[in-house]
Amino acid sequence: MADGLPDPPCGLLTADAARSLVDSVDAFLFDCDGVIWKGDRLIEGVRETMELLRKMGKKIVFVTNNSRKSRRQYSKKFRSLGLEVTEEEIFTSSFAAAMFMKLNNFPPEKKVYVVGEDGILEELKLAGFECFGGPEDGKKNIILEADFHFEHDKSVGAVVVGLDQHFNYYKMQYARTCISENPGCLFIATNRDPTGHMTSAQEWPGAGTMVAAVSCSVQKEPIVVGKPSSFLMDFLLKSFNLETSRMCMVGDRLDTDILFGQSTGCKTLLVLSGCTTLPELQDASNSIHPDVYTNSVYDLVGLLQK
Amino acid sequence: MADGLPDPPCGLLTADAARSLVDSVDAFLFDCDGVIWKGDRLIEGVRETMELLRKMGKKIVFVTNNSRKSRRQYSKKFRSLGLEVTEEEIFTSSFAAAMFMKLNNFPPEKKVYVVGEDGILEELKLAGFECFGGPEDGKKNIILEADFHFEHDKSVGAVVVGLDQHFNYYKMQYARTCISENPGCLFIATNRDPTGHMTSAQEWPGAGTMVAAVSCSVQKEPIVVGKPSSFLMDFLLKSFNLETSRMCMVGDRLDTDILFGQSTGCKTLLVLSGCTTLPELQDASNSIHPDVYTNSVYDLVGLLQK
Known part of the structure; x- marks a missing residue:
């Protein structure tokens, strides 16, 4: 004290x-x-x-x-609210995920699969990593039928999970197959907040809920990079x-x-x-x-x- | 032994x-x-x-x-595979959810919100309960914007969560608001299997993953009715x-x-x-x-x- x-x-x-x-x-x-x-x-x-x-x-x-935005996008939000804040003054869990991978020498030839929103994709790209998933995969539907075989990219070396308002069964299976079947694939969580004030009116499920779902399917705990x-x-x-x-x-x-x-x-x-x-x-x-x-x-x- | x-x-x-x-x-x-x-x-x-x-x-x-089908639907599946099995010989977790509510005198004037598929809705209806959600809500998108306020039905007295290939953020928030804000609202899980052979080719995330996500957002453990x-x-x-x-x-x-x-x-x-x-x-x-x-x-x- x-x-x-x-x-x-x-x-x-x-x-x-x-x-x-x-x-x-x-x-x-x-x-x-x-x-x-x-x-x-x-x-x-x-x-x-x-x-x-x-x-x-x-x-x-x-x-x-909150991993939904990158540092650049947050700086813009601050300015729109009348606060002069530079990118260097902002530390987001999306940026933390990218910095964790950089500091741990994530191989540049490996790809990153993202369960989350634009902020994570932007920070990963700025750090020089090839990534996919995110909002794009929010449009993909799964129809569980008979002999359907789900294919995933064997060169994915990390899955980053953050808050995702377009979370779906496709992303859950993509994350699960990468983490379970690609040898050494990292499982990184931006954070485990159970809820958050995503709108001013009320609380919403936080990144912790997406992380809990993926963690359950692979029976592994993630590396958490946020608070x-x-x-x-x-x-x-x-x-x-x-x-x-x-x-x-x-x-x-x-x-x-x-x-x-x-x-x-x-x-x-x-x-x-x-x-x-x-x-x-x-x-x-x-x-x-x-x-x-x-x-x-x-x-x-x-x-x-x- | x-x-x-x-x-x-x-x-x-x-x-x-x-x-x-x-x-x-x-x-x-x-x-x-x-x-x-x-x-x-x-x-x-x-x-x-x-x-x-x-x-x-x-x-x-x-x-x-597996809660995706009702007993009637399972009996049909058995017959299609050349096995004569009656409904009375089949115990599904969807049926168990309905029987749990019946045996515990769930008030008939209350409604049930379903995160899951047709099987749960069919068993709940057969047991005389008014329910909604399920596949229908799989089409509903959330756009997290500014002052958006999410409304839920205050007469929901139970949320049943099972395997859901159309799981999304809308359902997560619906389940969360009912369990957190409706006094005495039950949180029932059909089961907590982390994975399952939903297709013959491979494993997929199980009901346990949807249950883990909802459980995280409400910081409560569910009543489990299945194995x-x-x-x-x-x-x-x-x-x-x-x-x-x-x-x-x-x-x-x-x-x-x-x-x-x-x-x-x-x-x-x-x-x-x-x-x-x-x-x-x-x-x-x-x-x-x-x-x-x-x-x-x-x-x-x-x-x-x-």
């Missing part, structure tokens, strides 16, 4: 705690869905909060498990000159954001503007406690200006 | 063991996929084996986790005047068929004509050992006539 922050399990963010938190860190890592926006709607006060933190000299990084896996943090630390003890992870999910922050040594701030409710945080069955919690990131502005 | 059968872990079916097995039981329970047929192709010698067992006065029952759950056996024993110690379960899967037979007190015979290979059976990591094993049911004919 940092000096001046309340004792565990965790406390409401006060003016004192906010000042102490800001003084004790050089960088803020923000989750996006449920923290910065819900669907395509910016959460109130985000712009003011970012401006204040930047004015105070804090580095800001966005770390999202709470430490891969993303290791890569982030390599990219910036930062120490995790001087960083604060801000997120709305206990089992990804807060766990990720804690397991990598960051301070942690839970916001209640997304998936987690106060009763869930305080429930006896919950074992993940952030350093502090508050309603939304905008509270930082009010508390720091008191 | 029955007298005369080999000691655990398990032994190859010999002529002596086959005679002893047949003498010690009054009924044979056969799994279908991988035991009787693969896809639409009858496994060699099945007809002769059934004829011999019937001639010996043995009761024959078919117990399948290896004992519900199906309890219902079967109520329907026939039989004792489980005088029954033999014949199947190709260790984690469903053999586990189901053992946990309900049956003798067990594993056939290697389906999902399980001899190295898998004999692998040190396998903890499920049938009483005896053999290549296919046809071996019974050869061994009993020796």
Whole structure:
């Protein structure tokens, strides 16, 4: 625990705690869905909060498990919402998947099969890998009949699974046959979030549901590259000159954001503007406690200006 | 262990063991996929084996986790393959789902949402329940956009999940919202098989993959009505005047068929004509050992006539 922050399990963010938190860190890592926006709607006060933190000299990084977009596409989304954010400040699980393969010397002659959306395909291509699947295969139907034999590409050396609104039985069988039948084929999951705020109105099944289905069919656990896996943090630390003890992870999910922050040594701030409710945080069955919690990131502005 | 059968872990079916097995039981329970047929192709010698067992006065029952068809549809399939089997001799997981709801007094004014195929819808309707979803919802697409709000029927009191070749994100969200938001809504799984011989040529993702996806999104475990759950056996024993110690379960899967037979007190015979290979059976990591094993049911004919 940092000096001046309340004792565990965790406390409401006060003016004192906010000042102490800001003084004790050089960088803020923000989750996006449920923290910065819900669907395509910016959460109130985000712009003011970012401006204040930047004015105070804090580095800001966005770390999202949402693999639907590439870093380039996210940067565009930030701009459309009136936030100036560069690609270099954005770490997505789609980018993490591509970087994991690059750092692990994935053979360039092998192909990648994607259960997921455009973001994964774009990041893999930018990293120089040949990939297929994704939205294209969302149109393919399976008719289970008699002697039908499903063919798959024997040169696939990795299957990357992320959130996929066009998930279907064709992709499930493609992923299964590659992972089960191609020797050494990697099974990589962008993340295992069970749900997410894919639209502003409500929660939807997350990438964890696609990963659970594929994992069940091959009876194997995937390599996870997004939160709470430490891969993303290791890569982030390599990219910036930062120490995790001087960083604060801000997120709305206990089992990804807060766990990720804690397991990598960051301070942690839970916001209640997304998936987690106060009763869930305080429930006896919950074992993940952030350093502090508050309603939304905008509270930082009010508390720091008191 | 029955007298005369080999000691655990398990032994190859010999002529002596086959005679002893047949003498010690009054009924044979056969799994279908991988035991009787693969896809639409009858496994060699099945007809002769059934004829011999019937001639010996043995009761024959078919117990399948495949929920794609109703009992009526299965009876038709048996006839098309030249086997005279009545509906009363067939226990499917689709039928088990309907019987579970009937025996547990599911309120008739509530509806049932189905992630699965025709077999489940037909059995639920025959049992008097109002249901929807299934193949019809396989055509529905989700476009995750901005403020889109997904509506679901608040009168759904149960979601039944089985094998579904038209599985999609729409059904995942429908199942999730009913189970999470409708108070007391039941989450019923026909079975959790990770794979199955849906065609004769190869394996495919099983109902367990759809169940895993839905289970992940709601963070709840389902009530399982098919093998290896004992519900199906309890219902079967109520329907026939039989004792489980005088029954033999014949199947190709260790984690469903053999586990189901053992946990309900049956003798067990594993056939290697389906999902399980001899190295898998004999692998040190396998903890499920049938009483005896053999290549296919046809071996019974050869061994009993020796």
